Amino acid sequence: MKRVTGAATAAALTMAVLGGCGVDTQYENRRYDVSGVTSIKVDSDHDLVEVVGSDVRTVRVHERLAYKTDRDRPKPTHTVKNGVLDLRYRCDTLIIGLSACGVRYRVEVPRGTAVQVDLDSGPLRLVGLTGTVRAHVDSGSVEAEGLRAAAVNITSHSGRIRVSGQAQSMRLNTDSGAIDATGLRVLSVQATTDSGAVRLAFLAPPTNVQARSDSGAVAVRLPDNGVKYRVTAHTDSGGRSITVPQDGDSPRVITASTDSGAVTILPS
Numbered sequence: 001m002k003r004v005t006g007a008a009t010a011a012a013l014t015m016a017v018l019g020g021c022g023v024d025t026q027y028e029n030r031r032y033d034v035s036g037v038t039s040i041k042v043d044s045d046h047d048l049v050e051v052v053g054s055d056v057r058t059v060r061v062h063e064r065l066a067y068k069t070d071r072d073r074p075k076p077t078h079t080v081k082n083g084v085l086d087l088r089y090r091c092d093t094l095i096i097g098l099s100a101c102g103v104r105y106r107v108e109v110p111r112g113t114a115v116q117v118d119l120d121s122g123p124l125r126l127v128g129l130t131g132t133v134r135a136h137v138d139s140g141s142v143e144a145e146g147l148r149a150a151a152v153n154i155t156s157h158s159g160r161i162r163v164s165g166q167a168q169s170m171r172l173n174t175d176s177g178a179i180d181a182t183g184l185r186v187l188s189v190q191a192t193t194d195s196g197a198v199r200l201a202f203l204a205p206p207t208n209v210q211a212r213s214d215s216g217a218v219a220v221r222l223p224d225n226g227v228k229y230r231v232t233a234h235t236d237s238g239g240r241s242i243t244v245p246q247d248g249d250s251p252r253v254i255t256a257s258t259d260s261g262a263v264t265i266l267p268s
Helices: none
Strands: 004-017 024-034 039-044 049-054 059-067 075-081 084-090 102-110 114-121 124-127 133-139 142-158 161-176 179-193 198-202 208-213 218-222 230-235 240-242 253-258 263-267
Touching: 024 075, 039 049, 039 102, 049 114, 059 075, 084 102, 114 124, 124 133, 198 208, 208 218, 218 253, 230 240, 230 263, 253 263
Parallel strands: 039 084, 039 114, 049 102, 049 124, 114 133, 124 142, 133 142, 142 161, 161 179, 179 198, 179 208, 198 218, 208 253, 218 263, 230 253, 240 263
Antiparallel strands: 004 024, 024 059, 059 102, 075 084
């Protein structure tokens, strides 16, 4: 049985004067729990979204509403269908220079919960998740730390991606921005960016790595334990350095390339 408990804390309204505009921004904090959830989806426009895996038994949602007038107060909604909790909000009235309509989410989930997040603009932070992770941001950075997921798929049209943790497979893609993935215990990684550096650092030997930048350096660091790799490294403009053990018949494959920038594949 699905159950929602909690209360909006209207008494938690606070005021912050925005310099020069003479219009106050109001903040309202709301908290509630939702049971019967196996996965979550968050759809947000431009505010911070944070999803944290913890030892809770139900999903705990923290919403921080921001608005200047009752006319532009956001209208958050949450629904549960077939075990999927869908979080989103709408702004009915947007007045340039006067509206501050938005909702900041912090969602605590049982660690194994599958997570899907879609943001138009705004930073995204994912912590300690062990379920499948799918995240898309049109414009904004993504930070994912302490992951222990079967599969991770993170994309950003414009923004930096930073990741740490373990997974069976990981796909990281940004059109414009650096990719920095460290402390990895991941078998298969695909990391690509059109503009920016790619840095991958592994704690355990991967089986397949594809690292690509159209414009930016590419660096892959592998455990210094004697494991041999089948390596392909290419750059049109920049240095190339490969110092890990190599074997053309190895089942462990490393492919690193860039059109402009250095390519390095080194032991940790």
